[in-house]
Amino acid sequence: MGKKSKKKSTPKQPPPPPTSSPPDTAKLMQLISTLPIRLTPSLPQPSNLLPSVLPLVLPLGETLPQNINSNLKPWLLTALKVKYALKGKEEWWMIFDDSLQTISSELHENNYCVIDDFLTWKQSRIIQKEVEEAYGKGKLPDLGVVTDGRDGSNTSSVNETVRGDYIGWFGPTKSEGWSEGGLVEYVTKLNTVLDQMKRFTSGKGLQNLVHRSRAMVTCYPPGGRYTKHVDNGGKTGNGRRLTALLYLNSSEVAGELKVYERGGEVVKEVIEPSLGRVVLFWSDERVPHEVLESCGERFCVTIWFFDGEEWEKAREGGVIPESTKLEDDEEDDEVKKNEPSLQHDPNNLVRREPATSDVTPMVVSNEPFCEKGVEPILSELKLAESKPSLDCVVEENEEEYLVKLPIPPRVADMEVECDGRVLTLTLSGFEVYEKVFEGGIEEAEVRAKVSKKKGIMTVKLPKKR
Numbered sequence: 001m002g003k004k005s006k007k008k009s010t011p012k013q014p015p016p017p018p019t020s021s022p023p024d025t026a027k028l029m030q031l032i033s034t035l036p037i038r039l040t041p042s043l044p045q046p047s048n049l050l051p052s053v054l055p056l057v058l059p060l061g062e063t064l065p066q067n068i069n070s071n072l073k074p075w076l077l078t079a080l081k082v083k084y085a086l087k088g089k090e091e092w093w094m095i096f097d098d099s100l101q102t103i104s105s106e107l108h109e110n111n112y113c114v115i116d117d118f119l120t121w122k123q124s125r126i127i128q129k130e131v132e133e134a135y136g137k138g139k140l141p142d143l144g145v146v147t148d149g150r151d152g153s154n155t156s157s158v159n160e161t162v163r164g165d166y167i168g169w170f171g172p173t174k175s176e177g178w179s180e181g182g183l184v185e186y187v188t189k190l191n192t193v194l195d196q197m198k199r200f201t202s203g204k205g206l207q208n209l210v211h212r213s214r215a216m217v218t219c220y221p222p223g224g225r226y227t228k229h230v231d232n233g234g235k236t237g238n239g240r241r242l243t244a245l246l247y248l249n250s251s252e253v254a255g256e257l258k259v260y261e262r263g264g265e266v267v268k269e270v271i272e273p274s275l276g277r278v279v280l281f282w283s284d285e286r287v288p289h290e291v292l293e294s295c296g297e298r299f300c301v302t303i304w305f306f307d308g309e310e311w312e313k314a315r316e317g318g319v320i321p322e323s324t325k326l327e328d329d330e331e332d333d334e335v336k337k338n339e340p341s342l343q344h345d346p347n348n349l350v351r352r353e354p355a356t357s358d359v360t361p362m363v364v365s366n367e368p369f370c371e372k373g374v375e376p377i378l379s380e381l382k383l384a385e386s387k388p389s390l391d392c393v394v395e396e397n398e399e400e401y402l403v404k405l406p407i408p409p410r411v412a413d414m415e416v417e418c419d420g421r422v423l424t425l426t427l428s429g430f431e432v433y434e435k436v437f438e439g440g441i442e443e444a445e446v447r448a449k450v451s452k453k454k455g456i457m458t459v460k461l462p463k464k465r
């Protein structure tokens with residue numbers, strides 16, 4: 001009885017801090033202003049709500065209290081960021097259980113999630129510089145081939161009024177031009193976070209994510225836009241389960257991402273494409289979205305994560321092109337005949353559908369590091385798997401190395417030992433598109449030729465002159 005009346009007398013109060021000593025708000029805010037993180041400007045000012053949220057997350061280890069007041073929820077991610085920045089762990093603030101739990105539940109409840117400071121400021125600037133340079137050097141040469149319409153069912157139309165961006169597909173390695181390694185850090189971090197998020201979800205959502213696409217780097221020039229669409233819609237799925245956008249714009253370029261409710265009638269949020277911001281959303285009909293007209297050069301890196309089964313089905317059904325074109329190789333004629341061609345690339349415009357050769361397994365990191373040199377305690381990082389490695393025979397002649405290995409069952413990163421050095425190949429279909437020499441060998445700008453016979457694949461690597 002007493003309990004009941006007590007409840008009635010304290011309506012609408014934020015939940016009391018779980019510790020007896022409430023934080024000194026002014027001091028706290030002063031401290032926060034010195035942290036290398038951003039307080040989401042579109043939310044109510046920090047002096048307003050943040051102090052109410054912080055006590056909820058700060059003293060509680062790595063689990064969140066249940067039933068957090070809903071008006072405080074938008075501040076949760078910021079509060080968690082503050083929490084880990086206070087511990088000197090701002091680089092990996094999102095990998096801790098309470099952060100993962102918050103991101104997962106936002107994604108599942110809202111169908112999308114905006115994460116600021118996914119990369120540190122420094123990391124974001126590195127990728128930004130690399131992307132701008134790539135654009136300047138003409139490495140994003142192609143006008144996007146669009147998925148037109150709301151349901152994404154038309155994948156063949158090319159219409160500048162629908163989409164007006166320049167596109168390039170990239171692996172993250174130095175040999176693909178990422179001289180400062182910015183993209184590889186981002187991709188590894190993203191893979192690792194998504195992999196860890198699996199622990200906080202059940203059902204189909206994230207559990208079956210096994211592949212990711214290469215990074216689609218885009219620049220919308222002034223006036224560029226992309227009308228309302230979904231990334232994986234229509235009758236035949238294309239395997240995409242989750243879309244991850246990384247924005248790279250430090251000045252105001254407009255070009256906001258407009259996110260709609262399922263059905264595409266009701267606007268949920270208009271999101272600025274600002275530097276270091278990551279937006280995760282389900283690629284299917286749940287999240288129609290649109291890019292509003294840009295007024296400057298607007299940069300974004302998009303990576304799609306695939307549901308293993310759906311992707312396999314789409315590939316078998318011919319929805320996904322098997323491979324990019326093979327170089328002329330007599331031995332491969334038979335193979336070529338059996339491969340679907342890139343029919344939806346009639347005008348030499350770039351594919352916006354990631355091909356088999358654009359897809360690679362999610363490689364996760366077990367050793368996230370922290371800028372300040374403090375290693376986060378990451379005892380939970382159990383899902384990480386090492387790259388598959390296949391037995392192979394390496395033969396050598398004057399001009400090339402011949403690496404013979406069993407054909408991998410699916411797209412795979414693999415390591416082969418070549419002349420005593422380890423060579424990492426990212427293989428897909430029958431094309432090797434990415435290779436990294438480790439152990440001091442000069443990076444070779446070679447495009448390996450691959451041929452296939454009776455279950456054995458031969459990779460021919462020309463020797464560098």
Ligand SMILES: O=C(O)CCC(=O)C(=O)O
Pocket residue numbers: 218226231245257273289290291300302
């Ligand atoms: O650049 C963006 O913000 C989103 C692009 C997009 O929706 C797409 O490429 O499918």
Ligand SMILES: [Fe+2]
Pocket residue numbers: 229230231289
């Ligand atoms: Fe999209």
